[in-house]
Amino acid sequence: MRKIVRGLIWVLLVFYALNSYVLHKTGGSGSELKDDLYQKHLRHLKSINEIFEKKSNIQLELTPDSALANVTDLAVDAKGNYLICDGTQLNQVWIFSPEGRFLRYLSQPGQGPGEYYAPLSAAVDEEGNILINDYLQSKIIYFDQEYRYKKEIKNVRGHFIHVNSRGEIYLYEGMLRPMSKSVFDTIKKVGQDGRIIFSFAPLMEEILATHFSFMGDGMDIGSDDSIYEMNPLYYQVRKWSPEGKFLKAFDVPKPFEGIKKRGDDYVILNGPFCLDDNIVIVQRSGLIDLYDKEGHYLAGSLSLPGNIRYARGRDMYVELWEGEAASEQSNPRIICYRLRK
Numbered sequence: 001m002r003k004i005v006r007g008l009i010w011v012l013l014v015f016y017a018l019n020s021y022v023l024h025k026t027g028g029s030g031s032e033l034k035d036d037l038y039q040k041h042l043r044h045l046k047s048i049n050e051i052f053e054k055k056s057n058i059q060l061e062l063t064p065d066s067a068l069a070n071v072t073d074l075a076v077d078a079k080g081n082y083l084i085c086d087g088t089q090l091n092q093v094w095i096f097s098p099e100g101r102f103l104r105y106l107s108q109p110g111q112g113p114g115e116y117y118a119p120l121s122a123a124v125d126e127e128g129n130i131l132i133n134d135y136l137q138s139k140i141i142y143f144d145q146e147y148r149y150k151k152e153i154k155n156v157r158g159h160f161i162h163v164n165s166r167g168e169i170y171l172y173e174g175m176l177r178p179m180s181k182s183v184f185d186t187i188k189k190v191g192q193d194g195r196i197i198f199s200f201a202p203l204m205e206e207i208l209a210t211h212f213s214f215m216g217d218g219m220d221i222g223s224d225d226s227i228y229e230m231n232p233l234y235y236q237v238r239k240w241s242p243e244g245k246f247l248k249a250f251d252v253p254k255p256f257e258g259i260k261k262r263g264d265d266y267v268i269l270n271g272p273f274c275l276d277d278n279i280v281i282v283q284r285s286g287l288i289d290l291y292d293k294e295g296h297y298l299a300g301s302l303s304l305p306g307n308i309r310y311a312r313g314r315d316m317y318v319e320l321w322e323g324e325a326a327s328e329q330s331n332p333r334i335i336c337y338r339l340r341k
Contacts, residue, residue, distance in 0.1 A: 045290075045299040047303070050340075052339060055338040060331040060334060068090070069086060072085050072215075076124070081103065085120060087134075106119075113152065114152075118134055121160040123162055126165055127167070129142055130143040130144075132161075133156075139155075153194050159217070160173070169189065170187055170221070174232060177213075187199060204236065207233050212266055221274065226242070233269070236249060250295035251291075270307055286304060287304065289302075305320055306320030307319050317335070319333075320333045
């Protein structure tokens with residue numbers, strides 16, 4: 001019996017010693033070792049189907065009240081419903097069920113409490129509150145989970161709204177201003193009174209020379225509240241702290257970096273988007289590139305039809321307008337891709 005006990009103790013000691021040696025060589029914990037192996041796997045990807053599975057593929061219902069012309073932003077609320085914003089053409093926010101059925105408008109156009117003129121973007125905070133950024137009226141409107149109006153923050157300017165885990169609000173505006181000749185900060189943190197607490201993420205100087213304006217979202221907030229930013233015209237992801245401190249620039253491959261043109265047109269970038277499992281995604285011309293959150297390039301040029309509109313947890317939501325005849329009215333499909341475990 002004593003020999004058996006001694007033998008078991010010896011096996012455990014050997015196992016512990018080997019485990020400690022492996023962790024010492026890899027410089028991290030067991031979870032970090034797992035992450036390292038996962039990222040090595042990503043470097044050999046040839047298709048998004050190797051890392052994502054389709055969680056859902058739904059057609060947004062088309063009715064006289066739910067016909068969409070454009071999507072400027074998309075979010076998923078606490079009930080799992082889709083919030084679809086169009087703040088440039090029809091100036092409305094639609095609510096669709098997880099199955100794609102049209103439920104209602106969030107509110108109505110106007111100047112009254114809870115009404116909007118240009119609901120350009122939406123965000124959902126940790127408590128389930130819905131925040132709508134009305135760009136033309138310079139206000140942020142709060143609704144509760146039941147879509148009831150709560151309050152407004154006035155005198156705020158910015159295009160795309162983001163909220164971190166602490167309910168802190170950031171606004172992104174990376175569009176080149178008419179006749180602009182100087183660099184400006186593209187991200188502002190705003191308080192509940194509408195004042196700017198601080199700003200950061202200055203526009204890349206090279207963009208000034210393009211004299212080209214494009215309104216697109218260029219930031220996302222990770223699960224640890226770190227901020228990832230990239231201008232839609234300039235391929236360079238930068239990481240910032242919640243306090244606006246610059247942390248690092250991503251290691252973007254040289255062929256992708258900077259401003260690119262295809263013929264006479266500029267290549268418009270989409271992202272970055274943060275997912276769990278230490279993944280950051282950039283989309284360019286129907287292709288996606290994958291990085292870890294420390295800026296290391298993992299894989300790229302993976303085909304993805306449609307435009308990524310939203311990312312949360314392990315899920316990535318893509319808006320896809322299918323090629324129907326120009327005379328026919330249609331709504332887009334919303335495809336949810338989930339990271340495989």
